Amino acid sequence: MTKNHLLEMVGISKYFPGVQALDEVKLTVKAGTIHALMGENGAGKSTLMKCLFGTYKKDSGEIFIEGESVDFGNAKEALENGVAMVQQELNQALTRTVKDNLWLGRYPLKGPFVDERKMAKETDEIFNNLNISIDANAIMSTLPVSQRQMVEIAKAVSYNSKIIVLDEPTSSLSENEVEHLFRILRDLRERGVGIIYISHKMDEIREISDEITIMRDGQWIATEATQDISIDEIIRLMVGRELTHRFPDKTNVVKDDVMMSVKNISGRYTNLHDASFDLHAGEILGVAGLDGAGRTELLENIFGEMTRKGGQIFLEGQEVQNKNPKDSIKNGFALLTEERRATGILGIRDILDNTVISSLKRYLNFNLFLDDKKMLEATEWAIDSLDVRTPSHKTQIRALSGGNQQKVIIGRWLLTQPKVLLLDEPTRGIDVGAKYQIYELIIELASEGKGVVVVSSEMPELLGICDRILVMSNGRVAGELDPKTTNQEEILKLAEKYL
Ligand SMILES: Nc1ncnc2c1ncn2[C@@H]1O[C@H](COP(=O)(O)OP(=O)(O)OP(=O)(O)O)[C@@H](O)[C@H]1O
Ligand SMILES: [Mg+2]
Known part of the structure; x- marks a missing residue:
């Protein structure tokens, strides 16, 4: 195996009852690059990454990190060996604090006890370093999903890993938060980290990635430098056919009848103020x-x-509560x-x-x-x-x-x-x-x-x-x-x- 490749996965297969989720897939990621992994829903992107991370046991194939053959049995092993992953499904302890979630499984100890002071200090450091302002003592469930996602990202980064996998990390992030995340990623790239980035958002992929690997139906289809491949080409390789129209023809007819009428709605606990509009059948x-x-x-x-603080809703002329x-x-x-x-x-x-x-x-x-x-x-x-x-x-x-x-x-x-x-x-x-x-x-x-x-x-x-x-x-x-x-x-x- 080539030494200068940070990560090399070859011939990876994984079968689930009823589906060949991965069929001899390969993936090569260089140090200091952001590598996008693309494909339709169900193409096998998350499964491939879970095989790397030890969440799933692969049926066959080999994984090399810096030329060394590895085979992690679980997430803990992966993390200890420099691989971190932000999962597509957030898997957090919602009743615990942000701090707990960050340190779960690796609490800093002082003798037999958790070193609370050290934990608080290091949490601050991690958040400051990444410019994240989230209350480390807040209970996870009280945070909006976007902040929970940021905590997960901070956690992955805090392991100082060589390889970081982000599986649709921006699904709940606002534009500002995405920009923030991208700054963090570029900085990590600068430091030689290899990042695997999964997303369905084409413009994000074009902006952030250096290389793209495309999968379809559990198979490797192509790997290209991002600058050498057009969006149309990516789409064609992903779906396996030409997609000429992005939108279907509109065949609906807007009727004169008003279906719903919203009058002066304001929210009690939000900034929603005096919204009015009609929606036609x-x-x-x-x-x-x-x-x-x-x-x-x-x-x-x-x-x-x-x-609601006030306002009315009418359905076909009748007020509804x-x-x-x-x-x-x-x-x-x-x-x-x-x-x-x-x-x-x-x-x-x-x-x-x-x-x-x-x-x-x-x-x-x-x-x-x-x-x-x-x-x-x-x-x-x-x-x-x-x-x-x-x-x-x-x-x-x-x-x-x-x-x-x-x-x-x-x-x-x-x-x-x-x-x-x-x-x-x-x-x-x-x-x-x-x-x-x-x-x-x-x-x-x-x-x-x-x-x-x-x-x-x-x-x-x-x-x-x-x-x-x-x-x-x-x-x-x-x-x-x-x-x-x-x-x-x-x-x-x-x-x-x-x-
Ligand atoms: N734990 C599991 N048990 C059974 N089948 C699974 C399991 N995990 C994934 N699969 C199947 O493996 C295939 C690949 O799924 P995977 O989650 O890797 O797709 P994906 O490329 O990440 O898609 P998406 O973009 O929707 O997240 C799918 O057919 C899926 O149904
Ligand atoms: Mg997925």
Whole structure:
């Protein structure tokens, strides 16, 4: 093996019941580089990294670090040998403090006791060094997901590892936080660390990576220098075919009838202030804005997940209270939350359970018994229309790739047959090909006469599928734009209106 290669993985295979997750995959990472690992949902990216990290035992293949053959039996061994990983699924002790999470498994000791002072001091050092301002004594569960993600990143960095794996680290980070993370990564690269970076965000990959390895269906497809490969080429290699259109044709017709009317809604505990707008039947309404503009709060207030200070909601002319999510579902609303991986998944249940859980009433026979056949049909519809890559509906949801877990949750909400669908970042963590399917589905739902509200940070997406775009700024509705005639600059300008 070549000595100057920091990491070399060759012929790595891994089989799970029903799937050959990895089939003789190779990966070479040089010291002092950022190496992007790309591929569709379920391509095997996380599995490959878990084989490196010792979370999974590979069936065959070899791993070399600086020319030495290694085979870690568990995460602890990997960490002790210079490999750290930020997992796609945050796996934190939520009832413990930030500090505890950082030091779990390696508490500094003073005799038989934990050296609290040393721990506090070193925690400060780690956070200062990375310019992170998070209260080390806060209980993990009280932090927003983005900060929890930052803690995980700080933890990985604090091991002084030679190799750091980041599996979709920016899924919950705001733009500023992403920039912050990138500064940290560049600094680590400067110091000779090899970084493996997994993301579905093309512009991030172009900005931060030196080399790209592309996987498809558990196989290695290509490795290229980032500057030598175009986005179109990356997409083509990822999906294995030409993707000529990024957005499907719009076939929905916006009706004159108002489906939902929101009047002067303000949030009790948020900066959401006096929001009013109409949503028509058959309409896809986009909501744009910078982080903290109140987009998620708007949806959560409508859905009764947060307390409103004032305002009214009308569905087809009738006022509805939407006091809490249960009430809202009954009224014909559905909300796909932004943090679905952290909040929406019943990990140890199978796909069928996870799919039908919010629409159980539909499968009752004589109002008494759940009809297995109906539930199976519904689940198969969801698997099929969202292209969930799974061996069967009996597979436990946690055995699916991250993106495929998300598709199951989207299916769950569609099955409640809502009149108004509130979608918060519906394509986050989802690969390019599957995004297209989700767009098609959104358009199809609008074509059936439903009203759809889509919150998204990806402006091309809003411009590509929406009939109208509402722009929020600092908790207020700043204006409304026509996707056919507007552009990203105009959206941004409105987004800054009340800053
Ligand atoms: N613990 C497991 N048990 C069974 N199958 C698994 C397990 N982990 C992963 N798989 C399967 O292995 C394949 C690869 O999954 P993996 O999580 O590596 O994909 P990924 O490339 O990381 O996708 P994503 O972009 O969605 O995160 C998938 O078919 C997945 O269902
Ligand atoms: Mg993954």
